[in-house]
Amino acid sequence: MYTTDQYEGMIAETITIKGTNGDAINTYFARPMGPGPFPGVVLAHHLPGWDELYREFTRRLAHHGYLAISPDLYCREAHGTPEDVAAAVRAEGGVSDDQVMGDLEAAAKYLKSLPSSNGKVGAFGSCSGGRHVFLAGCRLECFDAIVECWGGNIIMSDDQLTDKQPVSPNSYTKDLSAPLLGLFGDLDQSPTPEQVNQHEEELKAAGKDIEFHRYPEAGHGFFYFDRPIYHQSSAVDGWDKMFTFLGKKLS
Amino acid sequence: MCTMICERAEMEGSGKGRDGWFPLEMVNVSYDHPFNAPWEYGVNIDFVNQSRGVGSRVAVELSPQSAKRLADTIIQALQKGEKDPQIQISVL
Secondary structure (H helix, E strand, C coil), X not given: CCCCCCCCCEEEEEEEEECHHHCEEEEEEEEECCCCCEEEEEEECCCCXXXXXXXXXXXXXXXXXXXXXXXXXXXXXXXXCHHHHHHHHHHCCCCCHHHHHHHHHHHHHHHHHCCCEEEEEEEEEECHHHHHHHHHHHHCCCCXXXXXXXXXXXXXXXXXXXXXXXXXXXXXXXXXXXXXXXXEECCCCCCCHHHHHHHHHHHHHCCCCEEEEEECCCCCCCCCCCCCCCCHHHXXXXXXXXXXXXXXHCC | XXXXXXXXXXXXXXXXXXXXXXXXXXXXXXXXXXCCCCCCCEEEEEEECHHHCCCCEXXXXXXXXXXXXXXXXXXXXXXXXXXXXXXXXXXX
16 A cells, blocks of 8 residues: 555556567556556557557556556557557457457567566556456466456357457366456446346356456446546446456466 | 447548648548547547648547537538529539
């Protein structure tokens, strides 16, 4: 817990790392000043893009003592305002799951390679990012904790599958290799409460280390303070749950 | 969560974006999270010319009811215009 007599400093900047296929991708990296050792968190941004909100989330994690890194998952598609880029990606049906997995893995490995790392890295994502970090927890072995916030399309019907999203993420449930915190709003339309229940039941049936929290008055994206869907008490509690979870799993 | 519902069609015409008028190439109509409109989901219509960059975009975000009203209104205007023999839209 922060006290007013503590020194605090942070460096936050755009860097370039090599993602899937060795492609250079822009990445926002915020880290506490000091030698560490610090745990790390990779942030998978939401469909509205690599936006100011996600850079703020990244800095917030650094403020709480994490090496925090948010790769631009749309970096290959185009550059422009986050909204214009996201609109172009939306029109193309999103980015491929395989490509995102490679980028998230590269970001995790980058953090672990730093001398200030404690060797542990978690993943945080919301909306499409929540889906991506659940997939990452199942398909990759580089993460020590997963924070999945209202990830939809984790349970996909056959007619929703595409070349870019060819497998329903819940098919990988048995492969989840990290503890998972899930935060969901009961008023969300996707994932619906029924889908959240199914997701939780499948994880429990597979014997996974999970912690699900549901917020009755919250809908989709209740952390997003720049949107009407922000729900203050749920967001405050959700962030608290997240920092408690990460503190336990990444220390 | 993002629905990934997006329908696309080629367009002929002009759009006025942040840098002025530009020729249209496509329209992308998605039923997904809007960037600005206050709902969780909206009908997002982007008139674009990708060959000029992602910034060549005229965007509107509508409620489903408004989107249906827009579609009906376009059809009504077309029906009136196309049945009047004195009105001809010429393509140069």
